[in-house]
Amino acid sequence: MLEGVNVALGVTGSIAAVKTVELAHELRRHGAQVRGVMTGSARGIIHPxxxxxxxxxxxxxxxxxxxEHVDLCGYDGWADVFLIAPxxxxxxxxxxxAVDDTPVxxxxxxxxxxxTPVVIAPAMHEPMYDHPGVLEAxxxxxxxxxxxxxxxxEEGKAKIASEDAIVRDVARAVGDRPLEGEHVVVTSGATAESIDPVRVLTNRSSGKMGRAVAAACYIRGADVTLVHGVVGPQPIDRDMVLPESDADGNVPYATVRNVESAAEMLEATRDACADADTLVSVAAIGDYTVEPSDEKIRSGQELSLELESTPKLIDDIRDARPELPIVGFKTETSDDETAxxxxxxxxxxxxxxxxxxANDASVMGADRTKALLVHEEDAARYEGTKAGLSEEIADSIAAILGETRPS
Structure with a gap:
């Protein structure tokens, strides 16, 4: 994500400076070279x-x-981006x-x-973050x-963002942003159909692939809507919490719409796609639904469920938006690539x-995947991390949208 990128890391006197070592390691893990810049107050919290x-x-x-400031961040300076965190x-x-009384x-x-691009990750007590002067600044x-x-x-504090969020925003700031101004809708996760107030029909999708695609499109400059289905057993309360989500349920890289059933996912996606520039349909949407019982079905009795087919989301969106570029996912249980x-x-x-x-069902829930990117004329094989595959998908979307933009 940050291969070949030089990051000048500014550290100031917040207690969140104790996370600087982990953040520097995370930046480097993604391929960046890092050089530190510290204020005197920061040196009182973490040693240079x-x-x-x-x-x-x-x-x-x-x-x-x-x-040193010119060497790092001036014209033709070493840094590709100046990150201040915290x-x-x-x-x-x-x-x-424009007060210059610290190295940072x-x-x-x-x-x-x-x-030179600048990225800032604030960290302070929440009343300070809400101060009119700070907000104006x-x-x-x-x-x-x-x-x-x-x-x-959280807890009356404006805590520094997660390392993942900071790395993503650094990548977004330093990249070309080929999806700048584009609205990308991504469906993700599984759907669940209620059998009764306790039981559901669902599948093994973890939502990792969809979230990775959403993040990759965000890094490339897109405004992303993530329509996210349930992952694993869920209570009736629909306020599902995704990793890094805020109090409103959104994540740093997308506006999130949480859904449960296939019908809810279709409705939310149809609404989000009204002004979308592309749809990436990653979610494992249930093919069947059932008329649910209002009360818990007692165990020990013979039971037959009458299944009804759910509408095909991509067909519905295609009818509503004939010209919308749509990327589909197809999960199979066969290793026969030709099939x-x-x-x-x-x-x-x-x-x-x-x-x-096209991917194999065996990758559900895993961090690595193997897939085939199937176009009209050819197919390309991919094997690696889901994050890596998401980058390939986002780059392909950018190329497709670039071809459709007026010159």
């Missing part, structure tokens, strides 16, 4: 040696005659006022003047093109899809 250890580079703790209210206010604020001013700096990674509002390609191509032709991702 720890940051040096985590980055395997010298740490800037003061600006000297070697003009950023205190004090630091954000100073950046908005001096690097920020230099980066902004040199058009955030708005001011945002208007200059700075990307903010929204904090997690998988034939079935995928049949679906592609029936619904007029952009392409189909």
């Amino acid at each position: 040696w720890a940051v040096e250890f985590a980055t395997e580079n010298d740490v800037v703790t003061e600006i000297t005659g070697r003009v 950023a205190t209210a004090n630091t954000v206010g100073k950046i908005a006022g 604020t001096t690097c920020a001013t230099t980066a902004l003047g040199a058009d 955030i708005d001011t700096v945002s208007e200059w093109g700075v990307d903010f990674v929204d904090p997690r509002l 998988m390609v034939e079935r995928a191509r049949s679906t592609l032709e029936r619904a007029g899809l952009a392409f189909v991702v």
Whole structure:
């Protein structure tokens, strides 16, 4: 995700600075080179040696005659992006006022003047985050093109965003954003059909692939709506919590619409696709539903369920939006690639899809996958992580939408 990217990591005097070592490791795990820049207050929380250890580079703790700020963030500087994580209210206010009295604020001013991308991950107590002056400073700096990674509002604190969220926003800031201005709708997870208030018909989908596709499209600049079905046993309460979700149920990379049944997923997707530029139908939508019992069915009795077919989501959306590019997923239980390609191509032709991702049911719930990307004329094999496959899918979507945009 960050292969070949140079990240200058600014650390300020929030207690969240204790997470700097883990964040530096995560950035490097995704391929980045990292160099640290620290304020005096940050050095009172975490020792520069720890940051040096985590980055395997010298740490800037003061600006000297070697003009470290220009070397890092100036014209033709080392950094591809300047990330401040954590950023205190004090630091954000100073950046908005072009006050340069710490190595971090001096690097920020230099980066902004040199058009080096800047990403800020605030961390402070919630009353400070709600201060009108702090909010005004955030708005001011945002208007200059700075990307903010929204904090997690918990326990009266605006806690620093997760490492995954910060890495994603760094990748988005430094990338080309070929999906900028595009609205991408992604369906994900499983659906469940109620048999009674206790039991459901469902499947083994984990939702990992759909969430990875949504994140990959976000990194490339898209506005993403994630229509997410249930994953695993669920209570009747529909307020499902996805990893990294906020109080409103949204995740940093998408607006989330939680659903349970196939009918609910169809309705939510149809609504989201009214102004969408593409749909990626990843969800494992149940093929059958049943008339549910209002009361729990007692065990020990013979029981037959009368199953009814559910509507095909991609067919419904195709009828409503004839020109919408749609990417389909086709799950099979056969290792016969020829048969998988034939079935995928049949679906592609029936619904007029952009392409189909054909995979084996054995990858459900796993972090790695193997799949075939089936287009009208050819098919490409992929084997690796779901995150890697999601990047291939997002790049293909960008290419398809690029062909349809007016020149």
